[in-house]
Amino acid sequence: MQIETPPTDKPYEKPEGERRGLILVNTGDGKGKSTAAFGLALRAHGRGKAVKIYQFMKVPTARFGEHRMFEQIGIPIEGLGDGFSWKSQDLEHSAQLAREGWARARASILSGDYFLVVLDEITYPLIYGWLPLDEVLQTLRARPKEVHVVLTGRRCPPEIIELADTVTEMTLIKHAFKAGIPAQRGIED
Numbered sequence: 001m002q003i004e005t006p007p008t009d010k011p012y013e014k015p016e017g018e019r020r021g022l023i024l025v026n027t028g029d030g031k032g033k034s035t036a037a038f039g040l041a042l043r044a045h046g047r048g049k050a051v052k053i054y055q056f057m058k059v060p061t062a063r064f065g066e067h068r069m070f071e072q073i074g075i076p077i078e079g080l081g082d083g084f085s086w087k088s089q090d091l092e093h094s095a096q097l098a099r100e101g102w103a104r105a106r107a108s109i110l111s112g113d114y115f116l117v118v119l120d121e122i123t124y125p126l127i128y129g130w131l132p133l134d135e136v137l138q139t140l141r142a143r144p145k146e147v148h149v150v151l152t153g154r155r156c157p158p159e160i161i162e163l164a165d166t167v168t169e170m171t172l173i174k175h176a177f178k179a180g181i182p183a184q185r186g187i188e189d
Contacts, residue, residue: 021147022165023140027123027156030170031188037118037150038066044148045075049115053077054105056098056153057084057121065186078104081125098125102136112144123153126160133157 024040026033034055041051053070055062058079070077080101081094088094102125109117125131137159140149151160161167177183 020145021143021149023160023163024148024150025156025161025164025167026150026152026170027154027161027167028169028171029154030172031175032170033152033154034066034120036168036170037120037152038070040148040150041070041075041116041118044116045073050113051075051116051118052108052114053118053120054101054108054122055079055081055120056101056125057081059083080104081121095125095128095130098130102131106135106139109139109143109147109149112147114147116148116150119149119151121153122151123156126153126157127155133159136160137163 024037026036038053041053044051053075055077058064059082060079062079067077067079078101081097082088105117105119105122108114122131122136126133126136140160140163143149151164156167177188
C-alpha cells in the first residue's frame with residue numbers, strides 16, 4: 001500500500017446543470033449490485049422520499065433480510081418472479097411472471113408517485129428475451145422528469161448502459177462461494 005497525502009483543495013467544480021431524475025445501473029459479475037441499490041432506497045427513504053422496489057427474480061413470498069427490514073420501515077418491496085431460472089419448472093411461466101411484473105413496475109415509473117423505483121435483477125428477464133428491451137428503454141425515456149430508476153443485474157444490455165446517467169460495474173476479484181464457503185444469511189440474503 002502506498003500512503004497518500006489527503007487533498008486540501010476541492011477536487012471538482014460544482015456542476016451547473018439542472019437536477020432531474022437519474023437512471024442508474026449496477027452491473028457486473030461482482031457482489032453488491034442489489035446491495036448498492038438497496039442503499040440508495042434507504043437513503044431516499046431517509047429523506048422522506050417515496051420508494052418502490054421490484055425484484056424480478058425473487059418470489060412474491062420471499063423473506064430475505066431486505067424484505068424483513070423494508071417491511072419494518074415501510075419501503076414496499078415486491079418479488080415478481082419464481083426464483084432462479086435453473087430451479088424453474090416452467091420457463092414460459094417465468095417469462096409470463098416477468099411480463100406481468102414489468103407492467104406493474106412500468107406503471108409505477110410512469111405514475112410519478114415514486115422518487116425512486118428499483119428494478120432489481122431486471123437484466124435477467126431482458127437478456128432471456130422475456131421482456132421487450134425497446135419498451136423498457138421507451139419507459140425510461142418517458143418517465144416523469146423527477147423519477148429516479150435503478151436497474152441491477154449482470155450483463156446489462158448496452159442500450160441501457162448508453163441511456164443511463166450513472167453506470168457502476170461490480171468487478172469480481174474474489175468471492176467466498178468460489179472457495180467452497182456457502183452463502184451466509186445476512187450477507188448474501
